[in-house]
Amino acid sequence: SQTIHQWPATLVQPVGSPLSLECTVEGTSNPNLYWYRQAAGRGLQLLFYSVGIGQISSEVPQNLSASRPQDRQFILSSKKLLLSDSGFYLCAWSTRLHRVRGYGYTFGSGTRLTVV
Amino acid sequence: DQQVKQNSPSLSVQEGRISILNCDYTNSMFDYFLWYKKYPAEGPTFLISISSIKDKNEDGRFTVFLNKSAKHLSLHIVPSQPGDSAVYFCAASATSGTYKYIFGTGTRLKVLA
Numbered sequence: 014s015q016t017i018h019q020w021p022a023t024l025v026q027p028v029g030s031p032l033s034l035e036c037t038v039e040g041t042s043n044p045n046l047y048w049y050r051q052a053a054g055r056g057l058q059l060l061f062y063s064v065g066i067g068q069i070s071s072e073v074p075q076n077l078s079a080s081r082p083q084d085r086q087f088i089l090s091s092k093k094l095l096l097s098d099s100g101f102y103l104c105a106w107s108t109r110l111h112r113v114r115g116y117g118y119t120f121g122s123g124t125r126l127t128v129v
Numbered sequence: 130d131q132q133v134k135q136n137s138p139s140l141s142v143q144e145g146r147i148s149i150l151n152c153d154y155t156n157s158m159f160d161y162f163l164w165y166k167k168y169p170a171e172g173p174t175f176l177i178s179i180s181s182i183k184d185k186n187e188d189g190r191f192t193v194f195l196n197k198s199a200k201h202l203s204l205h206i207v208p209s210q211p212g213d214s215a216v217y218f219c220a221a222s223a224t225s226g227t228y229k230y231i232f233g234t235g236t237r238l239k240v241l242a
Contacts, residue, residue: 019172045228056135056234057173057218062227070227103172107228115180117163117220118230120172 015040019121036104135233152219159221
């Protein structure tokens with residue numbers, strides 16, 4: 014079966030510090046991978062998506078970047094965090110087969126990031 | 130530009146009654162729609178989907194209705210249970226290899242015992 018791991022679960026970082034959040038998927042090959050953020054009182058905003066190794070598309074201009082060094086690994090990074098980067102970050106995956114079968118994304122359990 | 134809108138931020142329903150959550154979209158290219166349920170500090174959980182070739186899809190207590198002409202979909206939960214209390218998101222995508230979904234802002238459902 015497929016599983017998705019996301020860590021850490023919570024993180025408190027000072028302004029100006031770097032960030033690295035990691036997401037890995039097991040049990041599937043060549044998934045599409047996504048990073049979403051839920052800011053306080055807001056919906057889920059798509060930040061980045063990737064359809065393959067090294068292929069990253071950014072949805073909104075921001076202080077963050079993403080990388081996909083391996084097929085089932087997706088990393089969200091920042092060189093210098095801002096207060097506005099606080100939020101709940103979610104990784105998700107999907108495949109064409111999932112779509113055909115009527116499923117949507119499978120989300121990870123999320124990372125609560127607080128920038129202080 | 131909010132392409133997917135959930136205009137009701139919250140909804141309260143008595144246990145056993147019907148909960149109706151609404152969602153509107155603006156992009157006529159959207160052809161696949163999802164509903165997710167989310168508890169605090171957890172990732173969203175997939176509930177039900179519908180493609181634009183259908184106008185209704187049922188799964189147990191959950192039914193999604195799609196009105197393409199009105200660009201409107203709704204999620205019906207019957208009967209509502211206290212465990213259904215959560216935030217519900219609708220999401221939409223257009224057919225493409227990215228399977229990229231745009232999410233609404235969510236509706237917080239509270240089912241009262």
